[in-house]
Amino acid sequence: MTLSQVSTVVHDPASVDDAITSRFSTRAFLPRPVPRETIEQILQVASRAPSGTNTQPWKVYVLQGDSLRSLSDKVCAAHDAIYADPQLAQDYREEYEYYPRKWVSPYIDRRRENGWSLYGLLGIAKGEKDKMHAQHQRNYRFFDAPLGFMFTIDRILERGSLLDYGMFLENIMVAARGRGLHTCPQAAWNGYAKIVLPHIGAGPDEMLVCGMSMGYADEAALVNGFHTPREPVASFTRWLG
Template identity: 75%
Template sequence: MKSLQVSTVVEDPASVDAAIESRFSARAFLPRVVPREQITDILRVASRAASGTNTQPWKVYVLQGESRDSLVQKVCAAHDAVYADPALAAEYREAYDYYPEKWVSPYIDRRRENGWGLYGLLGITKGDKDRMHAQHHRNFKFFDAPVGLMFTLERVMGRGSLVDYGMFLQGIMVAARARGLHTCPQAAWNPFARIILPHIGAGPEELLVCGMALGYADEAERVNSFHTPRVPVEQFTTWLE
């Protein structure tokens, strides 16, 4: 196969486009089992992602069954504890700044549109902190997906490895779509790395990049009708001739 990469013809570009364009953050999954062989195949395909000097910096931990369920219990308990006593949030710090310290337009506008669009669909009104907490809590149940993925990076690596990681994660999500599966990439887990890393057996030299839910989306759940908009190409592209 390696010798054919340069000459391989993608016979159905529409299917490739469909896999990319139908990807969204699913927030409700069926309990249907995802075979280990299928997960392995998805990771194999995604491992073809580009990385600087071929460093391939990703480390993946797949949680199913008891390992998944016990992590859910631990982090859900911690999340509830922080909600009950916000001072405890100081004990849970992200290893890197996923979001900016100060939000500016147009990014804050898109963030707000995303948040209120989702909460509006679910009938959660502004100020309804209990229901907002409950919805956020769903993250820590992997939205009921039977497969949870945790991704780590060795701390010795540079910021560029996070760029590499993004391509790898996109590869997983697109390969999952090609197999009829859906995903939800989750930075929500990051503050709870002190619980997650020992649970998955990651060493002190690793930092948590993010988590991801993987499984078959529940088409009957209203939340999965929420799809975020994208700005037109003309808005983010500058043509130079």
């Protein structure tokens, strides 16, 4: 810790709050490029995330241009193949369980509300599997963002490091908002690690944590009007003492 860290005064807490509360999973981006200097600034700020014994377990791959488009083509082809033959899904598995094996309330209720609210906004009715597939595949096009990120972690690390990683990812998203950018964190890529990891040049000791899209939001896109609700503080807080 430096003296400046101890003595720094945040003079505009409202801006900090705005950067956090205006973050949402953006699902439509403009093609406008993001300067490399801006990306480096965001990652440098994000690296101040806390981690147990300062392990700093994150490793970042930034995709743009041909590398982004090529990965998208590969994964979209696999995604289409699975849609045509669901048995192929056995060849694509997540290396860690992101979601619970058994869904219970209230989590399953929030999940359903999230999915049907998004599809409802987009005019996708229950049972319209082709439209659902097409919308889900937007993940693998990074929602047309000019930047795609892949995050990996050393396989030797344990669940505590994934907690640290989450704080690093949140820092990225908040720092991006401070620079007028939007993001979408994406666990959708995890099942395609066997395609992603060789593409980005990750070593055999690395595990895919998630992907992320980043860029300037398309404010005219209908899908960007979708914002998920949050529980009130009273519903998840218990005061003791």
